[in-house]
Amino acid sequence: MKAIRRFTVRPVLPEALHPLSELARNLRWSWHAETRDLFQSVDPERWAASGGDPVRLLGSVSTRRLAELAEDRRFLRRLTVVADDLRDYATGDRWYQGQAQTSELPAAVAYFSPEFGITAALPQYSGGLGILAGDHLKAASDLGVPMIGVGLLYRHGYFRQSLSRDGWQQEHYPVLDPNELPLVPLAAADGTPAQVDLALPGGRRLHARIWQAQVGRVPLLLLDSDVEENDLGERGVTDRLYGGGSEHRLLQEMLLGIGGVRAVRMYCRLTGHPGPEVFHTNEGHAGFLGLERIAELRDEGLDFDAGLEAVRAGTVFTTHTPVPAGIDRFDRELVARHFGPHAELPRMDVGRILGLGMETYRGGDPNVFNMAVMGLRLAQRANGVSLLHGQVSREMFSGLWPGFDAEEVPITSVTNGVHAPTWVAPEVFRLGARQIGAERTEDAMTVGGSDRWDAVADIPDQDIWELRRGLREQLVTEVRERLYASWRQRGAGTAELGWIDGVLDPDVLTIGFARRVPSYKRLTLMLRDPDRLMELLLHPERPAQIVVAGKAHPADDGGKRLIQELVRFADDPRVRHRIVFLPDYGMAMARKLYPGCDVWLNNPLRPLEACGTSGMKAALNGCLNLSVLDGWWDEWFQPDFGWAIPTADGKATDDDRRDELEATALYDLLGQRVAPRFYERGQGGLPDRWIEMVRQTLTHLGPKVLAGRMVREYVERLYAPAARAHRSLTPDVARESADWKARVRGGWHRVKVDHVETSAAPESTAAELGATLVLRVRVALGDLAPDDVEVQAVSGRVDTEDRITDGTYGPLKPTSGPDEEGRWLYEGPLALDRTGSFGYTVRILPAHRLLVSPAELGLVAVPPEEMGEGAGVLMR
Numbered sequence: 001m002k003a004i005r006r007f008t009v010r011p012v013l014p015e016a017l018h019p020l021s022e023l024a025r026n027l028r029w030s031w032h033a034e035t036r037d038l039f040q041s042v043d044p045e046r047w048a049a050s051g052g053d054p055v056r057l058l059g060s061v062s063t064r065r066l067a068e069l070a071e072d073r074r075f076l077r078r079l080t081v082v083a084d085d086l087r088d089y090a091t092g093d094r095w096y097q098g099q100a101q102t103s104e105l106p107a108a109v110a111y112f113s114p115e116f117g118i119t120a121a122l123p124q125y126s127g128g129l130g131i132l133a134g135d136h137l138k139a140a141s142d143l144g145v146p147m148i149g150v151g152l153l154y155r156h157g158y159f160r161q162s163l164s165r166d167g168w169q170q171e172h173y174p175v176l177d178p179n180e181l182p183l184v185p186l187a188a189a190d191g192t193p194a195q196v197d198l199a200l201p202g203g204r205r206l207h208a209r210i211w212q213a214q215v216g217r218v219p220l221l222l223l224d225s226d227v228e229e230n231d232l233g234e235r236g237v238t239d240r241l242y243g244g245g246s247e248h249r250l251l252q253e254m255l256l257g258i259g260g261v262r263a264v265r266m267y268c269r270l271t272g273h274p275g276p277e278v279f280h281t282n283e284g285h286a287g288f289l290g291l292e293r294i295a296e297l298r299d300e301g302l303d304f305d306a307g308l309e310a311v312r313a314g315t316v317f318t319t320h321t322p323v324p325a326g327i328d329r330f331d332r333e334l335v336a337r338h339f340g341p342h343a344e345l346p347r348m349d350v351g352r353i354l355g356l357g358m359e360t361y362r363g364g365d366p367n368v369f370n371m372a373v374m375g376l377r378l379a380q381r382a383n384g385v386s387l388l389h390g391q392v393s394r395e396m397f398s399g400l401w402p403g404f405d406a407e408e409v410p411i412t413s414v415t416n417g418v419h420a421p422t423w424v425a426p427e428v429f430r431l432g433a434r435q436i437g438a439e440r441t442e443d444a445m446t447v448g449g450s451d452r453w454d455a456v457a458d459i460p461d462q463d464i465w466e467l468r469r470g471l472r473e474q475l476v477t478e479v480r481e482r483l484y485a486s487w488r489q490r491g492a493g494t495a496e497l498g499w500i501d502g503v504l505d506p507d508v509l510t511i512g513f514a515r516r517v518p519s520y521k522r523l524t525l526m527l528r529d530p531d532r533l534m535e536l537l538l539h540p541e542r543p544a545q546i547v548v549a550g551k552a553h554p555a556d557d558g559g560k561r562l563i564q565e566l567v568r569f570a571d572d573p574r575v576r577h578r579i580v581f582l583p584d585y586g587m588a589m590a591r592k593l594y595p596g597c598d599v600w601l602n603n604p605l606r607p608l609e610a611c612g613t614s615g616m617k618a619a620l621n622g623c624l625n626l627s628v629l630d631g632w633w634d635e636w637f638q639p640d641f642g643w644a645i646p647t648a649d650g651k652a653t654d655d656d657r658r659d660e661l662e663a664t665a666l667y668d669l670l671g672q673r674v675a676p677r678f679y680e681r682g683q684g685g686l687p688d689r690w691i692e693m694v695r696q697t698l699t700h701l702g703p704k705v706l707a708g709r710m711v712r713e714y715v716e717r718l719y720a721p722a723a724r725a726h727r728s729l730t731p732d733v734a735r736e737s738a739d740w741k742a743r744v745r746g747g748w749h750r751v752k753v754d755h756v757e758t759s760a761a762p763e764s765t766a767a768e769l770g771a772t773l774v775l776r777v778r779v780a781l782g783d784l785a786p787d788d789v790e791v792q793a794v795s796g797r798v799d800t801e802d803r804i805t806d807g808t809y810g811p812l813k814p815t816s817g818p819d820e821e822g823r824w825l826y827e828g829p830l831a832l833d834r835t836g837s838f839g840y841t842v843r844i845l846p847a848h849r850l851l852v853s854p855a856e857l858g859l860v861a862v863p864p865e866e867m868g869e870g871a872g873v874l875m876r
Contacts, residue, residue, distance in 0.1 A: 094144030141216030167567030257288030284371030475596020750782025
């Protein structure tokens with residue numbers, strides 16, 4: 001019979017064991033080995049059955065065993081030590097508190113993301129974006145950054161993946177009970193559950209409960225619409241991650257952004273936590289948070305424009321996608337229906353809301369509302385997630401700053417990092433602890449510092465090789481268990497599966513490939529020439545074996561076909577002991593996969609990989625990267641610790657030809673360089689050159705790929721400046737800034753460059769290196785004053801189309817004016833400081849002390865094209 005209602009019955013812990021509850025509810029256990037070891041000792045069999053989840057463990061352990069532990073002095077001493085360590089970790093000073101300029105740092109940062117990958121025990125993530133968000137919170141906790149995470153609680157998570165008999169992806173959506181997860185409901189002092197609500201069209205309301213996960217020192221607030229106050233439709237708003245149609249997604253993003261700000265305010269009121277001075281939007285999904293903050297400021301007497309200035313000052317926006325198709329875009333009428341007098345934010349003009357997200361630029365669609373565009377317009381600081389992705393983002397969003405070259409678009413980059421204590425295998429940590437001590441190893445993985453990682457150079461080759469073989473052996477065992485379970489799900493009987501005992505070999509070169517399965521990541525590039533791949537897998541002296549995992553979006557049949565193609569190849573009896581596809585890729589699998597592989601393969605279409613952090617996690621375990629020069633690998637690759645797959649950029653006439661060329665390059669690398677290096681033995685019987693590459697990976701990449709390094713960069717380069725800007729934008733200053741921008745925008749059509757001349761003869765086309773010319777420019781400013789603008793000379797080398805490629809920017813000074821025609825004369829030197837094709841031009845930009853970037857307003861005036869002298873080229 002089926003139960004009509006389900007609820008969780010929790011055991012009552014003896015008083016001596018009460019600290020276990022606190023330890024289970026703080027997700028630090030997911031990256032703290034001593035805490036996990038303590039829970040494992042409670043009941044090793046149940047710990048394994050719980051999947052390493054302390055909450056599930058404590059919900060299943062017998063009262064008899066709990067009574068035994070309450071009398072076990074050795075266990076109680078261990079419990080006291082671990083509980084005291086957590087309290088010290090949560091309350092003591094860390095890196096952030098030790099900064100000399102602490103008073104200039106934000107009192108708190110609110111970090112919004114649609115998904116968070118903290119641990120497999122809290123399945124609220126789909127892939128890289130969520131794992132990155134989880135690592136961001138963990139690193140912030142380790143560094144002592146006062147952060148509040150904000151997301152949604154999805155009752156079905158993303159989805160669980162299995163395979164049909166013919167290899168087709170199947171999705172399953174298990175129901176998640178928040179009471180069985182490491183969460184507690186946020187409540188008032190009297191026990192009343194904390195809730196937020198949004199107004200919907202037609203007089204309806206969307207209510208959401210607030211659940212709290214504790215990620216070390218960082219609270220993570222998750223909003224849940226599955227509450228009794230909602231109708232059936234509203235209850236389902238937070239049913240699935242990235243599920244449903246446009247309106248469903250819009251409601252999710254309104255709840256995340258608007259409801260999330262309200263949840264943060266409520267949390268701070270109830271707990272006394274400092275209010276955030278900086279709001280960080282991780283991708284555009286949470287962009288509506290800016291609207292709620294503008295609405296808050298309206299209650300303090302600021303109009304929309306002044307509120308926008310104040311909100312922008314304290315907002316950081318991070319874009320993660322290098323492809324427009326990865327951005328959420330809604331029909332403008334759908335958005336309009338959910339705002340205004342009869343819905344949410346009734347006092348805010350719908351036209352102003354729509355103006356923030358509309359694609360009002362060349363090539364854009366003014367009938368859609370673009371969440372990334374809104375994110376950029378609502379944030380004074382924005383960044384991509386690798387150096388290359390920053391360049392791609394500046395080009396992709398350059399339409400928002402017309403008249404500026406892509407390199408001037410105000411989007412910087414902070415390269416992602418990964419949380420080493422989460423992703424480094426315990427065996428790797430123990431080897432480091434044996435070499436430099438446990439405390440220094442922990443510091444190396446959290447705070448960073450190349451001096452600590454340099455100690456890897458002193459670890460004996462034998463120890464490194466034994467470590468790598470041991471990790472590979474663990475992976476082989478894991479793969480066989482998962483493969484057996486997968487085949488049973490696919491309908492195979494026990495008698496058919498004896499061959500699985502011979503799958504993979506702990507002494508064979510092992511290659512890993514695991515990620516989401518959109519087409520641009522090219523899951524099946526390795527299958528381009530099946531015969532060549534088979535030769536590599538079955539080589540009599542230098543065989544390779546490949547472990548593959550990944551999920552396609554439930555609506556992406558193209559991605560599912562790629563998985564099916566890979567699975568069918570891996571099912572071939574000739575190679576199934578050398579290549580496997582493991583379904584249901586997630587954090588639990590990844591923690592075994594990264595350490596156990598010798599090579600991590602990544603072959604996206606360049607430059608469509610924003611960062612690609614899986615290779616970072618592999619590198620921290622001594623795994624070498626074999627990748628296209630994309631994302632972070634483009635930035636940090638060196639031949640000392642990996643291989644770059646040559647790309648066919650500019651050579652291939654179509655995608656098919658490009659795939660053919662790059663697949664051939666991949667086969668050549670594997671067969672001629674990677675495998676020979678792995679199997680080559682030195683005088684001591686060890687692969688000396690391979691071990692040296694492992695050593696170089698750890699010493700050179702280790703300090704760079706850390707989430708601690710990433711979060712420190714966010715604090716120093718983005719959060720601290722945003723906090724200072726937030727404090728400087730008092731109501732009066734915000735009004736001043738808004739009024740000035742309105743005046744400049746209104747008068748910019750009359751700003752012109754009228755005439756440009758130099759001290760060189762007009763017919764001159766050559767000049768000597770080191771010469772200095774005097775540049776004179778007459779400009780019309782209309783109703784603006786010289787204090788409102790900056791007139792610049794731009795000079796540098798020019799390409800064949802007379803475009804300045806490495807510009808130097810110098811301000812010109814007003815020397816007279818205005819004349820009878822209202823024109824001003826500006827002058828300044830023009831240094832001819834380089835040889836070759838040299839050119840110059842001039843431009844006028846808005847100038848104000850509060851502007852972060854000269855391009856911030858997207859306004860620029862340049863000479864008309866017919867002015868040859870103004871864009872003249874000097875040849876030398």
